[in-house]
Amino acid sequence: MGLLVVGTLAFDSVETPFDKADNALGGSGTFIAIAASYFSGPVKVVGVVGEDFPKEYFDILERYNADLEGVEVVKGGKTFRWAGKYHYDMNTRDTLATELNVLEQFDPKVPESWRSAKYVVLGNIDPTLQLKVLDQLDNPSFVVCDTMNFWIDGRRDELMEVIKRVDMLIINDSEARQLADEPNLVKAAGVIREMGVRSLIIKKGEHGALLFIEDVIFSAPAYPLEMINDPTGAGDSFAGGLIGYLHKTQDVSAENLKRAVIYGSSMASFCVEQFSIRGLEDLSDLRINDRFREFVRLSAFDEPTA
Ligand code: AMP
Numbered sequence: 001m002g003l004l005v006v007g008t009l010a011f012d013s014v015e016t017p018f019d020k021a022d023n024a025l026g027g028s029g030t031f032i033a034i035a036a037s038y039f040s041g042p043v044k045v046v047g048v049v050g051e052d053f054p055k056e057y058f059d060i061l062e063r064y065n066a067d068l069e070g071v072e073v074v075k076g077g078k079t080f081r082w083a084g085k086y087h088y089d090m091n092t093r094d095t096l097a098t099e100l101n102v103l104e105q106f107d108p109k110v111p112e113s114w115r116s117a118k119y120v121v122l123g124n125i126d127p128t129l130q131l132k133v134l135d136q137l138d139n140p141s142f143v144v145c146d147t148m149n150f151w152i153d154g155r156r157d158e159l160m161e162v163i164k165r166v167d168m169l170i171i172n173d174s175e176a177r178q179l180a181d182e183p184n185l186v187k188a189a190g191v192i193r194e195m196g197v198r199s200l201i202i203k204k205g206e207h208g209a210l211l212f213i214e215d216v217i218f219s220a221p222a223y224p225l226e227m228i229n230d231p232t233g234a235g236d237s238f239a240g241g242l243i244g245y246l247h248k249t250q251d252v253s254a255e256n257l258k259r260a261v262i263y264g265s266s267m268a269s270f271c272v273e274q275f276s277i278r279g280l281e282d283l284s285d286l287r288i289n290d291r292f293r294e295f296v297r298l299s300a301f302d303e304p305t306a
Pocket of ligand 1: 150
């Protein structure tokens with residue numbers, strides 16, 4: 001049974017200190033599905049768009065093998081829109097606008113034949129919708145949940161409910177501090193795991209990521225890129241690479257999760273090199289595996305012999 005993703009399909013308007021793009025293809029579901037497609041067969045996408053979502057964007061998703069049977073097109077509706085502006089360091093951003101549009105009335109329906117999906121990503125979307133999707137699944141083996149400050153602020157109770165029911169939560173450092181109400185990340189991780197989630201990943205933007213599972217803490221480096229054009233979707237590409245690799249290998253042991261974190265980091269590093277989804281386009285197994293190996297070399301060192 002394939003890999004199932006719920007998330008947003010969006011028009012993104014992004015401004016960096018160096019360039020800008022309007023109404024680019026974005027959304028958590030989009031980035032996750034494309035990143036995961038390099039590892040897994042057809043990714044089953046549950047989401048919603050308005051009639052304004054162009055055929056050209058559907059074509060891109062289909063080119064990456066996304067199965068769009070679970071995507072509702074709302075007649076006369078407007079697609080979710082997000083606008084953001086990055087600061088000079090490209091690591092911090094301000095959200096300028098979030099227009100939920102068709103998301104507001106969305107009642108996700110997981111097609112009957114998808115309900116036995118074993119690997120699932122609840123991408124960044126309203127936690128109420130994440131819960132509705134969870135309720136329709138038969139008996140998933142591994143469910144990953146992503147979220148962001150917008151939902152931690154606005155839907156905290158529902159998010160707490162989701163956290164209790166998933167196997168892994170992926171958030172960034174500022175979201176971890178916000179969720180746990182604790183400035184120290186290691187302590188914050190402890191507080192969040194007490195909320196009932198088995199494993200946790202805290203992404204630190206250009207400083208890598210931390211994986212907490214059982215009594216293990218794994219620190220992954222970030223790839224030192226000279227050129228970052230658009231960090232939008234890095235977190236989702238990370239989640240897509242991670243779940244795609246887990247689905248491909250059917251192994252959720254702590255050791256394999258570490259490798260999945262590096263594949264996730266590799267996909268995020270490709271994503272930020274170009275605007276919108278362009279950095280994820282036309283990759284090959286060779287390039288992805290080369291980048292994986294570069295990550296290994298980045299943090300490999302020997303113990304002193306004497
Ligand atoms: P990331 O950079 O990985 O955090 O994700 C950026 C993507 O998330 C963009 O393509 C946006 O369309 C999407 N996004 C932004 N805000 C939200 C939100 N409140 N809920 C769901 N998706 C969002």
